[in-house]
Amino acid sequence: MSTPTHGAVRRPVAVLAASLVLVLVLVGCGGGAVATSDQRPGTTTVNGGAGASPEPAPRVALSVAPQQLPGLGSKTWAKVPPKTRQALVVTGRGKNSSTSTAVLYERTASGWQAGTTWPAHNALRGWTGHHRAGDLRSPIGVYALTDAGGLRPDPGTSLPYDQSGDFRIGGTGFEGEPLAGSFDYVIAINYNRRAGTTPLDWTRPLGAGRGGGVWLHVDHDGPTQACVSLRKGHMKELLRALDPDSDPVVVMGYAAALRR
Structure with a gap:
């Protein structure tokens, strides 16, 4: 993503803006980890930069109707x-x-x-x-x-x-x-x-x-x-x-x- 300069902008300001964008992308809206498209399914990357170990995504409990009557052999x-x-x-x-x-x-x-x-x-x-x-x-x-x-x-x-x-x-x-x-x-x-x-x-x-x-x-x-x-x-x-x-x-x- 590019940022319009609207005239002469000093380089340190541009670097600071880019750093803020990077932090927002890593943190996400809720302040937690954000999974990216090149990760393995079922994993998320935790904050910590390069080399961070993938952790399993939290399981979501789903109510699934059984295909066989419960309790029967x-x-x-x-x-x-x-x-x-x-x-x-x-x-x-x-x-x-x-x-x-x-x-x-x-x-x-x-x-x-x-x-x-x-x-x-x-x-x-x-x-x-x-x-x-x-x-x-x-x-x-x-x-x-x-x-x-x-x-x-x-x-x-x-x-x-x-x-x-x-x-x-x-x-x-x-x-x-x-x-x-x-x-x-x-x-x-x-x-x-x-x-x-x-x-x-x-x-x-x-x-x-x-x-x-x-x-x-x-x-x-x-x-x-x-x-x-x-x-x-x-x-x-x-x-x-x-x-x-x-x-x-x-x-x-x-x-x-x-x-x-």
Whole structure:
């Protein structure tokens, strides 16, 4: 860059001006180091003149959506259909625990985006990879979510919804808690059932001995027999969020099993 002289200018003034320009270029607007175009990518030159060692540029934390559902090992992940764009991941605290958490993930162009983490319950005795009727364990696996229903009117779901008085339930749970209202809203988990039918359909393709009637339903503040339960407000949110065109599934089991 040249500086107009506007007549006779003494040489020391010109030298001083050039020195000031050099200092400004080296310091930069914020008073820090300035990277030049001939440096290696990812390095900056610190003030100190010739011979200064390049230092790595500070890392910028980026939020990148994962391409695979978090917490799943290769075997579990392989069971998630490639076309699935919604997955409710229910993670149990332990093999014999009845306490879980649930997160609805949505697959986007940039990867899987997680929703809010919801508290949940599963079966009294925890989890099993080979569920049988009456074992009081929830089945581990990946299951489609295609059908819903309940005692209460449809809260606005896109899933087929069967409102029926047959979802009425009474009595008490394992911890003495009332069960009334547990089936106000339910979503059938496609374990040992016929997809495309009401959750009340008792067809058992694997046989009655392998259990059935495994649902997502309203939490009654205690363990279930085999189902997964969420608070009523969260069940309504889930029902409204699920989209049949996204081929939704539930991925369920205790954490160590899901990591396989």
